[in-house]
Amino acid sequence: MQVVPLLAVALQGSNNLATPQTGDDGRFSLWIALAVAVVALGLAFLLARAVIASDSGTAEMQAISNAIREGAEAFLKRQYQTIGAIALVLAVVVFAGYHLSPRTAPYAGKTVVSFLVGAVCSGLAGFTGMYCSIRANIRAASAARTSLDRALKLALRGGAVTGLVVVALSLLGVASLFLLFGGLDHPEQVPFQLVGFGFGASLVALFAQLGGGIYTKAADVGADLVGKVEAGIPEDDPRNPAVIADLVGDNVGDCAGRGADIFESTAAENVGAMILGAALFPVFGLKGILFPLIVLAINLIAGIVGVFVVSTNETEDPMRALNRGFYVTSALALIGLAGAVYSMLNGPGVHPEWLLACGVVGLVTAFLFVWITQYYTEARYRPVLSIVEASLTGPATNIISGLAVGMETPAMPVVVISAALLLSYFFGVKGLEDVTIVSNYAKGIYGTAIATMGMLSCAAYILAMDTFGPITDNAGGIIEMSNQPDSVRDRTDKLDSAGNTTKALTKGYAIGSASLAAFLLFSAYLEEIKTLVEQKLAVAHAAGFATSMPAGWSFTNINLAQIPVFVGALLGAMLTYLFSSLAIKAVGRTAQMVVKDVRDQFRENPGIMAGISKPDYARCVNIVTSAALKEMVIPGLLAVGLPVVVGLIFKHFSSTYQANAAFDSAGVSLVPTISGIPVNLTGAESVAGLLMVGTIAGVLLAMLMNNGGGAWDNAKKFIETGKYGGKKSDAHKAAVVGDTVGDPFKDTAGPSLHVLIKLLATITLVLAPLFV
Secondary structure, X not given: OOOOOHHHXXXXXXXXXOOXXXXXXXXXHHHHHHHHHHHXXXXXXXXXXXXXXXXXXXXXXXXXXXXXXXXXXXXXXXXHHHHHHHHHHHHHHHHHHHOOOOOOHHHHHHHHHHHHHHHHHHHHHHHHHHHHHHHHHHHHHHHOOOOHHHHHHHHHHHHHXXXXXXXXXXXXXXXXXXXXXXXXXXXXXXXXXXHHHHHHHXXXXXXXXXXXXXXXXXXXXXXHHHHHHHHOOOOOOOXXXXXXXXXXXXXXXXXXXXXXXXXXXXXXXXXXXXXXXXXXXXXXXXXXXXXXXXXXXXXXXXXXXHHHOOOXXXXXXXXXXXXXXXXXXXXXXXXXXXXXXXXXXXXXXXXXXXXXXXXXXXXXXXXXXHHHHHHHHOOOOHHHHHHHHHHHHOHHHHHXXXXXXXXXXXXXXXXXXXXXHHHHHHHHHHHOXXXXXXXXXXXXXXXHHHHHHHHHOOHHXXXXXXXXXXXXXXXXXXXXXXXXXXXXXXXXXXXXXXXXXXXXXHHHHHHHHHHHHHHHHHHHHHHHHHHHHHHHHHHXXXXXXXXXOOOOOOXXXXXXXXXXXHHHHHHHHHHHHHHHHHHHHHHHHHHHHHHHHHHHHHHHOOHHHHOOOOOOHHHXXXXXHHHHHHHOHHHHHHHHHHHHHHHHHHHOOOHHHOXXXXXXXXXXXXXXXXXXXXXXXXXXXXXXXXXXXXHHHHHHHHHHHHHHHHHHHHHHHHHHOOXXXXXXXXXXXXXXXXXXXXXXXXXXXXXXXXXXXXXXXXXXXXXXXXXX
């Protein structure tokens, strides 16, 4: 039986539908998007070649860089083997789940294909970014021997490879599948077949971020505790057996992990916006569906220009140069977004100026998230300085102050997200207020989609700045370990300081985009359940059963007074805390193994501390690799499995758990019925509660961890500049302890929560047939 596509019916507010636009209108946009993606990939290849062709320093520097490269590649190879096995199992689950519903059974194959393509593209995006970063680090270190500007450009362009590849692969993957699945012939139906792409991207991103985060912070914490605190040797001292593992971790966590994270953001939000565009097909035609692809293409062009305008001198703060590139990127993105809105989102009754305002809301939201993150993580502002001052009285007051700052940080971002949703919804309604064929809800939700795309319009440059961080961190380590002059280390310290800030900014940016994306995907889940109920009634009616669908019924009101929904909501909030606990415990257990190995090596070989023999770096790298891969599995499976388990178990709860009667006083059914029995929606409602409250709790907790951990880190670095006693002072020792606590917050649990939020949305959307 042919069923009308998801949101095209669910969101329309009138039966007086316009005839959808046909012909070639908007088709050229798809080819433009594909062409830009291919060109961006080609440019990324040329950038990588140019970076790798640069001078690679001395033989001693190369030996250190090679050790980092070998460790990172070995870890990523083993990690992707584990992720691949999990992905294949889930592909079977998705295929079986889709065959449980007559409506979705014909699309089981396409959904699984899109799932696997999303997983492969996400993995490829992470690997490609790391491939360049572990080769750009030594080039940036070598350039720092002569020029701060040259080192800055090499590090940023090495990071730009990641940014371009991630966004281009997301664009190429979605656009190619849309074309392959017949999107030009059936544009209203195909976007719903692409949800698997976002799920595949989410799955890989979760494990990549989680495993990489456990690795990097276990190595970092272990190296700091024995090296700085116990042995009193500097950071990145070649005598520390864990120092190579620490530098490897910067790449597998901040490059491969964050690359997969941002890839997943662009993929999920792209598909979500296309689904909402399908609901407005009678208004915009094919152009409304392809609009998100054009925005991503603009993102690539703006990001390329932004990267190439960055330059500095020997006295300027590198962060100022990076900010200039961000401003140029944002300005170009705004111009491109305006052109896309006025050329694609037009028609009778449409006011494109209001729709452009939605995009401006998204851009402003990105700016505000960047500024808020800077405020809470840079040493020139009150939050970090308060932690610095607290360090004077010991580790306890440092930790108290750091936690207080972390708990304060969600306040301003939540206000910004709330304002962005309210304004973009309002502007969406205003932009389409003279269009009578769709509901105000559809208009407003599409406005939030445009805002989300506006926020993502700088993603390529933001990710380039993020990957800049681990490249400069590695460069500083290589300079330190190869005993270069202090003047060179001063240059890499400046770059490293800017890199710490850019890494923090990207985390804030990622959680902001995750919040907006989760709202869109949550709306899509509610409408998916409604369509599945309609299908269930149609099948029952065809089999001769009496069915009833109340006029105007929709699955949009989730009643927390129903006990299964309330329990699902509690479980959703609990999931974010339990997941974070498992991630942080994993860092702690792995770090203990690192500490033991470093102590053992110091004891077994006294020549290490004397500087007459080298430690066994590979031994420590192998320990961290094995432990991180083992530790990432349980929290990852918890995140994937809990929504499925809740939906399946609560599906079998009877209607006695409904808070309200299923019939009104006249005996008319208030809910869909089959043979007079209400359709059991307990499972779907419980999952909705889990998704809704889990998202809220995850957003708040991620902000606390990201910014709190970043503030702890920069408080330590501020003291290391010579303030409050400088290195080896009591204040510095206290700050190192605080930084050790904050490390798994900001680089393991916090970033993994970004992905968890979007994974909850994509997995519930893809597996919705299991819950009805």
